[in-house]
Amino acid sequence: MIDINVPQDTWLKWQASIDLITRISHCVGVLSVVDAENQLCAKISAGLKDEDTASYEAISLNIKETSERVSIALLWPSKAIFGELSFYLIEQTDKAEGPTDCLVQTKQLARLTADNIELQLAELYRQYRCQESQVRGRVSNGDVIDLQLFIDSLKEHVWMKDIEGRYVIFNRSVEKSWGKTREEIMNKTDEELFVADLAEEFIQADTEAINKGEQITAGECEGQHAEIDRYWLETAKVPVVTDDGCLKGVIGLSRNISQHKAVQEQLELSGRVFENSVEGVMITDRDGKIIETYGAFSEITGYSREEVLGKNPSMFSSGRHDKAFYDDLWTGLLHKGRWHGEIWNRRKNGAIFPQLVTLSSMLGDDGLVRYFVAVFTDISAQKKNEEQLAHLAYHDPLTNLPNRMTLTAQIEQELRHAQYQGSQLAIVFIDVDLFKQINDSFGHLMGDEILVELANRLTAQKGAEDTLARIGGDEFVVLFPGGGGSEELTLALSKLREAFEQPFSVGENDQVRLTASMGVSVYPHDGKDGYTLLRNADAAKHRAKQDSRNSYAFYTESLTLESREHLKLQSALHMALEEGNFHLVYQPKLNFNSLKTVGFEALLRWRDPVLGDISPGVFIPIAEKIGLINAIGSWVLRAACLQGVKWIEQGKTFGRIAVNIAGQQIKRSSFVEEVKQILNETGFPAQSLELEVTESFMMSDPEVAIRDLRVLGDLGIELSVDDFGTGYSSLNYLKKLPIHKLKIDQSFVRDIPSDANNTAIAKAVIALGHALNLQVIAEGVETEEQADFLRESGCDEVQGYLYSRPQLPEALQQFLY
Numbered sequence: 001m002i003d004i005n006v007p008q009d010t011w012l013k014w015q016a017s018i019d020l021i022t023r024i025s026h027c028v029g030v031l032s033v034v035d036a037e038n039q040l041c042a043k044i045s046a047g048l049k050d051e052d053t054a055s056y057e058a059i060s061l062n063i064k065e066t067s068e069r070v071s072i073a074l075l076w077p078s079k080a081i082f083g084e085l086s087f088y089l090i091e092q093t094d095k096a097e098g099p100t101d102c103l104v105q106t107k108q109l110a111r112l113t114a115d116n117i118e119l120q121l122a123e124l125y126r127q128y129r130c131q132e133s134q135v136r137g138r139v140s141n142g143d144v145i146d147l148q149l150f151i152d153s154l155k156e157h158v159w160m161k162d163i164e165g166r167y168v169i170f171n172r173s174v175e176k177s178w179g180k181t182r183e184e185i186m187n188k189t190d191e192e193l194f195v196a197d198l199a200e201e202f203i204q205a206d207t208e209a210i211n212k213g214e215q216i217t218a219g220e221c222e223g224q225h226a227e228i229d230r231y232w233l234e235t236a237k238v239p240v241v242t243d244d245g246c247l248k249g250v251i252g253l254s255r256n257i258s259q260h261k262a263v264q265e266q267l268e269l270s271g272r273v274f275e276n277s278v279e280g281v282m283i284t285d286r287d288g289k290i291i292e293t294y295g296a297f298s299e300i301t302g303y304s305r306e307e308v309l310g311k312n313p314s315m316f317s318s319g320r321h322d323k324a325f326y327d328d329l330w331t332g333l334l335h336k337g338r339w340h341g342e343i344w345n346r347r348k349n350g351a352i353f354p355q356l357v358t359l360s361s362m363l364g365d366d367g368l369v370r371y372f373v374a375v376f377t378d379i380s381a382q383k384k385n386e387e388q389l390a391h392l393a394y395h396d397p398l399t400n401l402p403n404r405m406t407l408t409a410q411i412e413q414e415l416r417h418a419q420y421q422g423s424q425l426a427i428v429f430i431d432v433d434l435f436k437q438i439n440d441s442f443g444h445l446m447g448d449e450i451l452v453e454l455a456n457r458l459t460a461q462k463g464a465e466d467t468l469a470r471i472g473g474d475e476f477v478v479l480f481p482g483g484g485g486s487e488e489l490t491l492a493l494s495k496l497r498e499a500f501e502q503p504f505s506v507g508e509n510d511q512v513r514l515t516a517s518m519g520v521s522v523y524p525h526d527g528k529d530g531y532t533l534l535r536n537a538d539a540a541k542h543r544a545k546q547d548s549r550n551s552y553a554f555y556t557e558s559l560t561l562e563s564r565e566h567l568k569l570q571s572a573l574h575m576a577l578e579e580g581n582f583h584l585v586y587q588p589k590l591n592f593n594s595l596k597t598v599g600f601e602a603l604l605r606w607r608d609p610v611l612g613d614i615s616p617g618v619f620i621p622i623a624e625k626i627g628l629i630n631a632i633g634s635w636v637l638r639a640a641c642l643q644g645v646k647w648i649e650q651g652k653t654f655g656r657i658a659v660n661i662a663g664q665q666i667k668r669s670s671f672v673e674e675v676k677q678i679l680n681e682t683g684f685p686a687q688s689l690e691l692e693v694t695e696s697f698m699m700s701d702p703e704v705a706i707r708d709l710r711v712l713g714d715l716g717i718e719l720s721v722d723d724f725g726t727g728y729s730s731l732n733y734l735k736k737l738p739i740h741k742l743k744i745d746q747s748f749v750r751d752i753p754s755d756a757n758n759t760a761i762a763k764a765v766i767a768l769g770h771a772l773n774l775q776v777i778a779e780g781v782e783t784e785e786q787a788d789f790l791r792e793s794g795c796d797e798v799q800g801y802l803y804s805r806p807q808l809p810e811a812l813q814q815f816l817y
């Protein structure tokens with residue numbers, strides 16, 4: 001496009017001419033010019049009814065469907081296109097001339113106008129060139145350099161064709177490249193020099209440059225050279241126009257772009273390789289902005305190329321890696337130019353997945369980073385396979401339990417812990433009795449099903465910290481970290497044996513009952529390493545099998561006996577409630593000064609028909625462990641209330657009856673309701689009840705204690721802190737607790753007044769209680785000396801053998817009024 005301004009008055013003149021024609025010929029006239037994008041757009045229009053839409057497209061679209069059209073191209077003198085003059089005939093029914101006459105007339109007028117416009121364009125062009133040469137000046141004759149010499153010095157191909165398309169000027173490079181002599185090229189046209197297709201291509205490009213009136217870049221073409229196989233040329237073509245606007249020909253300048261082309265081809269090749277790659281490829285600029293993606297990028301990430309261009313790769317971050325990980329990555333990338341490793345990233349759908357990534361930095365000629373290239377593969381499937389393989393390596397495929405290898409590693413780890421902690425650890429070897437018969441009778445498939453069911457049952461019976469492994473056909477091992485006490489182990493063993501209580505289904509209709517023999521070894525007594533402990537547990541199991549099946553044995557014989565005693569106790573305790581083997585005794589609590597009865601503590605007694613009397617100090621902790629304490633505690637509370645009601649009915653005054661409440665009981669959310677219910681059912685007044693709650697429970701969860709005890713206190717029940725001084729009380733919580741009494745633990749009373757520590761503690765408890773506005777009672781008082789000291793120290797109440805042992809109600813008449 002020639003960039004010469006058409007003055008306003010010239011436009012007006014043209015407008016007037018076009019207006020005139022539209023009136024004479026009853027047509028619409030449009031003068032369109034070529035804009036910067038080489039598109040025609042309307043500059044002048046006339047004869048339109050509605051001129052609002054004065055764009056070329058709007059006008060021509062509106063009228064060309066129905067109109068005859070006259071169009072003449074308007075050219076600059078150099079033959080570059082200036083625009084187009086068009087007239088669209090409007091049908092006139094009342095006119096004498098037919099449409100053909102009108103068209104002829106319009107054509108003549110249009111031609112005249114177009115010639116006139118082109119004359120003015122030529123003048124404008126001349127003026128422009130004149131001005132331009134004035135401004136730029138010209139090389140003086142004396143400075144003229146031989147043109148041929150000048151162009152021969154260039155490596156590029158330089159040539160000029162005249163207006164007929166003949167080569168009139170060209171340099172040596174052209175001759176060399178075309179493999180022709182000067183004479184062979186001079187004054188020849190493209191048709192004469194090249195094959196038809198190529199010549200046609202060259203001529204078309206010339207025409208384009210002429211029409212545009214400016215330099216164009218003609219398409220690349222493959223050159224020929226005697227010494228070089230193949231090379232690429234890019235030709236710039238520019239029309240040569242004299243000052244008065246006459247076209248003199250076309251100049252061409254071809255440069256070798258083989259190197260550029262090679263790079264481009266390389267890039268295209270890489271692109272195609274990347275594109276078809278099963279790996280994802282992402283290229284960012286040095287600021288981390290994504291500039292290209294290739295290959296399986298979208299398949300892997302779920303994002304399309306367009307969605308990520310311009311974004312930062314942090315958009316894929318899974319949040320699984322910490323700062324140190326990325327620091328390491330960047331250090332590798334910036335210092336070594338490469339980082340290779342696994343990264344967890346996030347897909348578009350939010351799922352995170354592992355990638356194996358190679359990151360490389362690409363440097364520019366200046367040695368600075370220009371791009372970062374990430375080539376990655378999705379290794380989710382590989383990871384899953386690895387995990388499955390690892391799982392298979394460490395687990396029994398049938399039951400999915402840890403296998404021997406995992407068990408051994410686990411034992412070693414727990415042993416280190418036990419050594420460090422100075423704690424015990426137990427291993428229980430379980431062997432299903434007569435399992436071979438199951439396989440022989442029902443087949444191995446059924447045998448497998450039973451083993452899976454057994455594995456599930458054993459898993460349900462073991463603790464969360466314990467490890468259950470299957471180490472052979474019908475052999476299982478349980479590792480109890482921290483376990484080792486015979487009592488604890490007995491409990492654990494009886495839980496494991498519960499797994500065998502229910503029969504196992506065999507097929508749809510049959511059932512079998514299984515038993516197992518178990519052997520126990522305990523660290524450190526029965527072995528210091530995993531191998532020895534396992535071997536000794538196995539040996540113990542063999543002994544259990546020999547004794548009788550469905551039995552267990554400890555590697556250390558005495559532990560077996562001890563454990564069996566525990567087991568007996570546990571079994572008997574289970575029966576005690578049902579068989580009515582519990583009863584309560586009551587120990588009076590007296591006012592220290594007046595020695596009048598202020599209440600009685602209800603204390604549980606268990607008399608087993610076979611085992612005899614068993615102390616609550618022994619069976620209460622077992623009841624807590626085997627979960628019987630709640631049922632027993634409810635029984636005690638109900639029995640004490642019933643006794644109180646009996647005394648009330650007998651008209652006896654007894655103060656309050658105090659009942660011991662175990663931590664586990666009160667921790668249940670239903671405890672408060674249960675107390676209310678028992679009071680309701682028995683008719684025992686809340687004001688006559690006292691609950692003794694241990695200090696350790698109150699401080700284990702003081703918030704809950706405050707909440708629950710407040711409800712009980714509000715009912716009128718008195719609350720005392722039992723065993724005070726044995727735990728760690730927070731004074732902050734103590735003052736918030738709705739308690740009435742502190743009970744000095746008998747361990748502090750025992751050596752009073754000889755033991756300076758105990759006397760100090762007793763005194764401190766009394767002072768603390770009084771400071772908190774609480775009553776203080778001393779228990780376990782056996783001697784006058786103890787009584788005197790405590791009384792003198794200000795203790796409010798007393799309880800102990802000195803006054804009365806815990807006794808049956810009938811024996812307590814002297815303490816009832």
Ligand SMILES: Nc1nc2c(ncn2[C@@H]2O[C@H](COP(=O)(O)O[C@H]3[C@@H](O)[C@H](n4cnc5c(=O)[nH]c(N)nc54)O[C@@H]3COP(=O)(O)O)[C@@H](O)[C@H]2O)c(=O)[nH]1
Nearest residue numbers: 603604616617620636660661662779780781782800801806
């Ligand atoms: N949760 C429940 N715990 C209960 C219940 N009944 C008893 N217990 C707790 O069992 C522990 C042992 O109790 P026990 O053998 O009954 O001993 C109590 C008294 O007999 C004993 N005592 C009383 N006076 C003296 C004495 O002068 N000397 C002496 N050596 N012992 C004496 O002290 C025990 C009272 O304990 P305490 O509860 O701390 O007041 C014991 O911890 C009971 O709490 C029950 O029903 N539920």
